[in-house]
Amino acid sequence: MVEQEAGLRAVDLATVFPGRLGRPAAVAVDRVNLDVHTGEIVALVGESGSGKTTLARTLLGLERPTRGRVRFDGRPLAYSMRALRAYRRRVQLVLQDPTGSLNPRHTVYEAVAEGLRIHYGTRPDEQELVADALAYAGLRPPERMFLRYPHELSGGQRQRVVIAGALVLEPEIIVADEPVASLDASVRGEILALLLRLRDELALSALVVTHDLGLAWNIADRVAVMYLGRIVEIGEVDTVLTAARHPYTQALLSVLPESPATTPTVLSGEPPDPARIPAGCRFHPRCPILESGRAERAGVAERCRTEDPPVLDGAGGHQVACHWAHAVS
Template structure:
C-alpha cells in the first residue's frame, strides 16, 4: 500500500553559525553546527514528530523549514520546488502555505495589538486571501474554530491565559489556510491539563483542514500521542526515524533507548521492571562534534569503528530484508532492538458478582 503523497522533502539540510575572532579583522575559527545534515520527508496529512534534548537543533530546524533563516547547505523542497532558492514574490507565495506556531505564547504575540489585529495581520500581508471588508468575520470564525469566544476580538494578549494565547497563535497560523504547520514546542510552556486541550485541538484541526504537521517537542509522550512518525535528533542530526510503534516499542539506536528509559511510567509494577539507562558524560559542544558517530562519547556500545566511520541513517544490516518493526532507519553501527519499558501485565479479572435485579439500584 502506497504511503501519502510527499508534500515536503528535506535533504542534506545544514545550518552552521560561524565563530569569529578579532574586532577590525574578523577571522573565522570554527562554527556551531546547529543542524548538520538532516533528511526526511513529510506526507500530506501526516504528522512528523521531532524529539531530542535541549540544544540538539530542533528550533533551528523549525526556523529553516519556514525560511526564517537561510540554510548553509541542503534543500527544502515543497511540492518539488526548492524554497531555499526562492525570494521576493515566489517566497511570499510559498510562505502562505507553510506557517509556524511558536513555542512561547507570551512573547510570540504583540502586546500592543488586539487579538483581532494579531489573527488578521496575515491578511494584510496576503490581501488576496480575504477581501478587506470580510476580514473581521473571518477572524471571528477562526477564534471560534480554536475554542475562543469571538466576542473577545478586541481584547489584548495580557487578558488571556497561557493556553488561550497559544490558541490565538494557532488561529493566526490557520488564517491563510496553509498546508503545513511547523509547531515548535507549542505546549512546553503550558500546564499539563492545558497541554492536552491544545494537542486535542491540533489533532481536530488537522482532520478538519487537511493539515500536515512538523511537531517539535522534548516530551516523548506528547509526541507519540499526536505523531504518525517520529524522528529523534542528537547534535544536529536525526539518528533514528520511524513510525510511533517502531520508535517507542522497538527502538534500535542507543540514544533513543536512553531517552525512552527516562520517560516516567505511571504503573508501579512496570516501573520496577524497567531498566534505567544512565548516560555517562555531558553532551558535546556543537562547535566541537566528535569524529565518527557523534553519540560515541556517551554510548556504552562504542568501539573503534564508531570513532572512524559516520554511521548512515539507514536500516541496520541485521534487519535488512525483514519486515518487522525493527527494520527502520537508525544511524548506529551496532543497532539492536531493545524493549526499554516492559509490556504492562493485564490486571486480574475480578470475579463476577451474581446478577440480582432486585438490588440493581441499591446504594452500596
Template sequence: MPDLTFDDVSITYRTSGRNDRGEVAAVRGVTLTLPSGRTLGIAGESGSGKSTLAMSVLRLLPRSARLDGSVRIGDTDVADLTFGELRAVRWAEASIIFQGAMHSLNPVRTVGEQILEALELHVRDTWKTDKTRKARVGELLHSVDLPASKADAYPHELSGGQKQRVMIAMALACEPDIVVADEPTTALDVIVQKQILDMIGRLVTERGISLLMISHDLSVLASVCERIAVMRGGELVEVADAVTICTAPTHPYTQQLAAAFPEIGDPESRMNPATTREQIAEPDGNALHEYSQADADVVLEARSLTVTYRSRGAWLRAVRDVDLTVHRGEIVALVGQSGSGKSTLARTLVGLQQPDNGSIVRFRGTDLPHRGAALRDFRREVQMVLQDPSAALNPKLSVYESVAEGLRVQRFRGDERERVAQALTDAELTPPEHYMNAIPQELSGGQRQRVVIAGALAVGPQMLVADEPVASLDASARGDILALILSLRRRLGLSALVITHDLGLAWNIADTVAVMYEGEIVEHGPAEQVLLDPQHDYTRTLLSAVAVIERRS
C-alpha cells in the same frame, strides 16, 4: 497539497564575539520527507538541531546561518524564492506555531489585530472585506475553542494555554497546507497540554494539513504524529513509526529519550530519574517520610495562608487558607494547573509577596523576616528558582556575572570563581569555563534554565523553592537536574518545595505531594498515596490528562 522535503540539509552558524567558536554545524546531512497530509514528529534535546531544521522551512534562520542541500515545498526549493515569492508562501502555504507564545505575540496589540494582519497580507475571495476578515477571526478563534470576544484581549490578559491557542489560530489563518509546530505545549500544564494536543490532532484530521511537530517529549509526539524522527548533534539517528520509536527503539539515544519521562506507578523510576550521572540509591520513601515528620525538623511552614489581589477594581483571592509544611530533607511537590495559585504561594513563602493579615509563615520556627540583615540571611538559606529563564537572567550580563550576583549580595568571602565554577558544574554546564563568558542569547533555553539553577545553588542554600524548574529542559537535562536535587538532599539535608504541573516529576523525586486547585490545597499526602490512589476528583482529572507512551507487552 505539496510534500515537504529536506534533501541532504546541513546548516552551519558563524559565531563571533566573546563566545567565538568559529563555524558551528547545527544540522548535518539530514534527509527527511513529510508527505502531503501526513504528520511527522522530530524529537531531540536542546542543541540537537531540530528547531534550526524547522526554521529553515520558511527561511527564518539568522544571517549567520549557511544552508547546504535543499529544503523543498513541493517542487520549489525555498532557497530559490525571491522575497516576494517567499512572502506569498509564508502563512498561505506554510506557517509556524512558535515555541514561546508569550514572546511571539505583540504585547501592545490585541490578538484579533494580530490575526487580522495575516489575513490583510494574504487577501482571498473569502475574506476580501473588513467585515469578512473580522468574521474569519471569529471563526478561527472558535476553531481553537476560544470565544470570539477574545479578539479584543491583549496577550497579558490571556492564560498561557489561551495564548498558545491564539498562536495556533494565527498559523491556520490563511489555510496553509503545511504547519510547523515548534514545542507547542512547552511549559503548559497537563490539562491544557492535552487540550492543545487533542485540538491539533482534530484540526489536522479535519483539514488534511501536513504537520511537522518538534518536541523533546516522545509521549507528546506519539499522541499526534504517525512517524517520529530522532535527532542528536544535528544528525538523524533513527526514523520510524511513532509506536516503534516509543516502544521498541533501536538506537541507544532513542532508548534514553523514551525512558526520560517516567510512567507514574513504575517502581523503577520512583526516586530514580533517568540521568547520565551515576546515582546513589535513595533511602526508602516511606521511611524518609516518617523520619521527616518530627516537629523539630520543620524548616518552612504556612498556616492559614491567604493572599488577595486587587484587580480591575475587584478583589481576587489567589490563595485561600493554605496549611503547608516542609520538613528537613523533605521534597514536596506542589502540583496543579495554571492559575491554581501555586506560583503566588511560592512567592509568598520566600517573602516576595505579602500575605493577608492573619496568615502565618515561619522558617525554622521564626516568623518570616521582612527586611534588613535577617531577610538577607533567610534568602541565603532559602533560594527561589524562577520559572522563566529568559526573564530571570539579565541579557547584558555574562553567565559568570549572573551566577556570581547572589554571592556578592551575600558578601561571600571565599574564592568566587571557584564557587561559580562548582555551581555551573552542579547544574550540568560543563566544562564551566566554556559557559562563563557567554550571554543568555548565546545559550539554548535549557542552558539558560541551568544558569538560573546554578545561581541559586551558588550561595549554598538549605532549601530550594523551585517554580517549574525543568519545564523548559530537554530529556537528559531534566533527569540530571532532578537527580541533582536528590543528590543535594542526600549530601546536605536539602529541603525543596517544587512547584510543577508535571506529575511525572512528582513521582520521580517527591516524598510528599500537595494538589492545589483554585487557591486551595485539595489533597495532600505521601507521593505514592496521592498519585496511585487519588481521593479528590481534581487529582484524578490531572492524572488522566498525562500524556503516556503505550508500551508493547
C-alpha cells in the same frame, strides 16, 4: 501507514554557522533528510542543542541552508522575497511562548488579522475569516474574543490565538516549536487534541518540535530523533517508541513515567557541541552501549569510534543510524 506525497521535504540539508573569535564553525544541521507528508504530524525530538529548532527555521526559510535544499509541493524553495512571502502563506510557524508571540497592545482580532493584512491587504471578508480561524482554534463564540487583550486571556487561550493567527491564512503545513512547553499540564492535552483535530478535519500537516517523547507519543504519526545535527532514528511513532533501536532514543525513553525501564539511563560525557562533532558515530562519547562493552562484544566498537553511520533517507520505514543496532538486529 499508507505512503503519501511529501508536502515538505529536507534533502541532504545542512546549516552551518561561522565561528567567532577563533572558534570553529557550528554545524547545527548536518545532512538531514526528512519528509512531512500531507495530513501527517511528524514529531522532531531531541535535547536542547540537538539542532531541531535550526532545522525547523531552515525548513521555514528563516535560515538559508549551507548545503542541500528544502522542497515544497514538489519544487525547490526559492529565496527571493516574493517567493518566501508566498511560501509563508502556506507554511506557518507556531511559536513556543504565546505571551511573547502576541503584541500586548493588540486585541485578539488585530493579532489574528495581522497575517491577512500583511499578505492580502484589506479584505471585505476579513471579519469572517478571523471568526472562522478563532472558532477552529476552539475559541467560541469567536466574536466575544475580538476586543480582548492578551493579558485578559489564560495561557491556553493565548496559544489558541497564536494558532488561529496561523490558521487564518489557510496554510497546508504548520511548524510548531514546543507548542505546549509553557502551558500547564491541564491545558497541554487540549492543545494537542486541537492539533489532532486540525489534522483530521483540515488535512493540515504539522512538524512539531519538542524535547518530550511523551508528547510525540500522544500526537505524532511519525517521530524523528535528532542528535547533534543529525537524525539518528526515524519511523512510525508506535514502532520507534515501543522498539527503539538507537541508544540515544532508548535513553530518552527511559526517563518517561510509562517507560518499562527499571532505572533511567543517565548519559555520561559532555552535552553536544555543534562546533566539535566527534569522529565516528557522533553519539559514541556518551553511548551507554559502548561504555558497557556491548558494542565490543558485538564487534563494532572500533567502527563506533571511527566510522560515521550512514545518513538516513528520511522516508518510510523504521531507520536507525547505529552500528550496534544493525549488528544485533
